[in-house]
Amino acid sequence: MTSDAPLVALRGLHARDASGPRRRARGGLHGITLDLGPGVFAFVGAPEDGTIALAETITGVRAPLRGQIAVGGQAPARAPSVRARIGALLSEPALPEARSVGAAVTIAQRARGETSARPEELLEPLGLGHLAPRDPLSLGFAEARAVELTLALSTPSPLLVALHEPLADVAINLLGLVRERIRDLALAGACVVVTTSSPADARALGDRILLLHKGSIAGEGDAAGPLPGGEAALRAWVRPPQSPDDAASVRALARILSERPEVRAVAWEERAGPPPRAAEVRVSGDDLDACALALVDAAVEAGVQIESIAPASPGIGQVRAATEALQAFRRTATLSHRSPVALSTSRSPGQGIFARLASPAPAPAPAPSAPPVPPPAAETPEPPREPEPHDPGGGGS
């Protein structure tokens, strides 16, 4: 493998999983072509869109039906030495048979060729030391996945770490450490592929987000940019001061925000409970940082207390619906029938479909290391707009 070769290369990949009832396929991939380099690539989609098929194929669980896949220049299903450098957390845990979890971890380390196998060194940092003496068959689903995640994140000098839903169904309390570890692996030069049905998890983990839809890549963009079905928005939980009319304070906050030029829309919803009732405020605009500053200023002015602020992500249902609408629009408008996206290890600004379709400002590239792939034929329809947030508490502007 040359130094500028992609870590993971998929060429016209057709594959399917076996995670349905009676081992039938639940989802598949249809002719995906991709080059992935170092970094964290989050694939958003449901299992029916091929997320499990992708995770299983790139880790060598099953060979592709058609097309080629290379990790470090070799097919993972056929090269044990490559598999030793692939960390994997798949949809179903499959720990080696052993009398205890510690022994299972030792077997995995020996299979990787590690000479000094010390399971406690691996399990303790993520708070799983207490599982070491347990029988692997006695582990719950989330516990077994937690052990697998630990093994995946401890792969020596990894080429690829493929994680299916690493923040869900995993019995680890220290998810911050997991995120940190994933970041470290990417910085050390590994390609980390995260497959998830949660756009929020994809945003939290990925450098770039790729949208898998019905087995194809429907779009890709920077993690900071908006996903189809959702615009850049913030969600804040605020608490009004102790006063007889706590709703007035939140209304005042919304009014002040609506007058700020950087804010495009505001909506709020009061929570049930005794006064002072907390409220959830949703603010959208082109620049989330500016929106956050406006929110802080407005909160000071209105006299409400901000308890937390987080970027709002659309759900997978919204993302899929918006993607389908987008594809229907393309078909209706007889826009070009596009070949599968060729994703380089680096991206030129604004190259992603999300960036071109949904974000007015081009997204920056994460880490240029290979020549950028020329962008496909230009097409810039407006993205489908997310409906205004529901506003049972009184309205929005």
Added chain:
Amino acid sequence: MTPAREISPVAARGAGAGAAVLLGLTTGARRLARRSTALTAILGLTLAITAGIIERRVTAADAVSRSLAATFRLVVPLFCFALALAATDRTSLREAAWPVARYGASRRDVALGISGALVIASALGCGLLSVAAVVCAHSASAPPLARDAFTSGWIGGLTGAAYAAWFALGATFFERGRGRWVPLVLDFVVGGGTGLLAALLPRAHARGLLGGDGPLGMSQPESSLALALMVFALPVLAALKCRD
């Protein structure tokens, strides 16, 4: 809280062939050490003992031979089949090797180790079943017990190992290793004969070793050799079928 493990700069290369075979042996042995296997062994032993007692009660003359025939005809193949299911976790041999192979060991070597564990467990189990059948059917008019038990024991062990080897190879065919049914059914259907097909299966050779007619007129040493050949060649073929 212990600090997070550093990312090792040394690239893993995967386990060597010897280590991978050993890991496969460990994995197979662990699967065979489950409670279900113990229950299977108890059931097999009960059947062998019952056969021995019944044959002796019917008539003491030649009771040991009849007891052994019953055990080898039914109990030994079914016992080995149950062990094969357990060792491969009711799936194909290729998939059974995956939990270890996924971390970098060669599928072929792990599969060889699992087959090895299956062959050893079957040999020991069937040896024990044969001895139990002899002991329970033994009477004063029969040949010396120790010699009879020893001879039946090694014949049972060799036959059991040959069955296990066939089931290991069968588990590499069809989805979830359903190919293991093929040697079992063939053994029941044509294994009782003396033709060419019977010569490929353990039943006919076991019958020859126990004093009956061998397949294709083979002598007892030839039948032993044929069974030994199955024991060593078939797991290797099975492992080669599982190669990455």
